[in-house]
Amino acid sequence: MHFSTIFAAFAVVGSALAVDHTVRVGGQTATDLVFEPNNINATKGDTVTFHFWPKNHSVAQSTFAKPCEPMDSGFWSGYVATASGVAMETFMITVNDPTKPIWFYCTQGKHCQSGMVGAINAPATGNTVDKFVTAAKAATVMTPPSSVAGTGGMLMNSTTMMPSGSAGSPSSSASGAAASATGTGAASALEINKNVAFTGLLGMFAYLMM
Ligand SMILES: *[C@@H]1O[C@H](CO)[C@@H](O)[C@H](O)[C@H]1NC(C)=O
Numbered sequence: 001m002h003f004s005t006i007f008a009a010f011a012v013v014g015s016a017l018a019v020d021h022t023v024r025v026g027g028q029t030a031t032d033l034v035f036e037p038n039n040i041n042a043t044k045g046d047t048v049t050f051h052f053w054p055k056n057h058s059v060a061q062s063t064f065a066k067p068c069e070p071m072d073s074g075f076w077s078g079y080v081a082t083a084s085g086v087a088m089e090t091f092m093i094t095v096n097d098p099t100k101p102i103w104f105y106c107t108q109g110k111h112c113q114s115g116m117v118g119a120i121n122a123p124a125t126g127n128t129v130d131k132f133v134t135a136a137k138a139a140t141v142m143t144p145p146s147s148v149a150g151t152g153g154m155l156m157n158s159t160t161m162m163p164s165g166s167a168g169s170p171s172s173s174a175s176g177a178a179a180s181a182t183g184t185g186a187a188s189a190l191e192i193n194k195n196v197a198f199t200g201l202l203g204m205f206a207y208l209m210m
């Protein structure tokens, strides 16, 4: 194996170290109108996956100045409804520029004006996430995006995204666990699936490099 090949293999492994952050859309009960956590630190290449809880929420990108209005060309999950437990659909976005805070809100009813907003890489001083929540609660306008659901990210359905065959059974047991588990438990069950699939992909890549 040439040095360049080894280097290329490491480069692939390096990019695979990007972290996937989990954000819970909807609180511990259906009346908790929150994103949990409502701010995360992400680095370039990291992904943020939104997991939807009861009853019917969305995530749309906005701006600090207008918390409850869509940003031009911002991301938009569309509405994801679930009567109980975590929804099968998730929405994933990629962080390309960690120096720019990303602001978002739920477009359902008065959720945004109830403080259901969040951020990625909000600064600790100045335009903080707390100020963003306060601004959302004071917003007089709430507009959902007019773009199609899934814009600016990947809308996934864990029942259909998993490859068929051996990966199928861990998928269904993970979904079962997700439906009854707490936010953290459900998220990690889903993440394990993702990691298993990804490890498989890396293995295949390593094989091709030989
Ligand atoms: C982000 O990182 C900073 C600096 O390490 C830390 O002070 C802050 O608590 C972190 N914020 C979150 C939401 O994890």
Ligand SMILES: *[C@@H]1O[C@H](CO)[C@@H](O)[C@H](O)[C@H]1NC(C)=O
Residues within 6 Å of the ligand: 056, 079, 080, 081, 108, 109
């Ligand atoms: C979810 O909310 C949206 C917007 O209010 C609505 O159009 C949609 O019908 C709702 N879905 C369900 C399943 O209630």
Ligand SMILES: *[C@@H]1O[C@H](CO)[C@@H](O)[C@H](O)[C@H]1NC(C)=O
Residues within 6 Å of the ligand: 088, 089, 157, 158, 159, 160
């Ligand atoms: C997700 O997949 C399941 C199983 O195929 C299906 O019943 C459900 O309607 C799908 N949801 C969406 C939004 O496509």
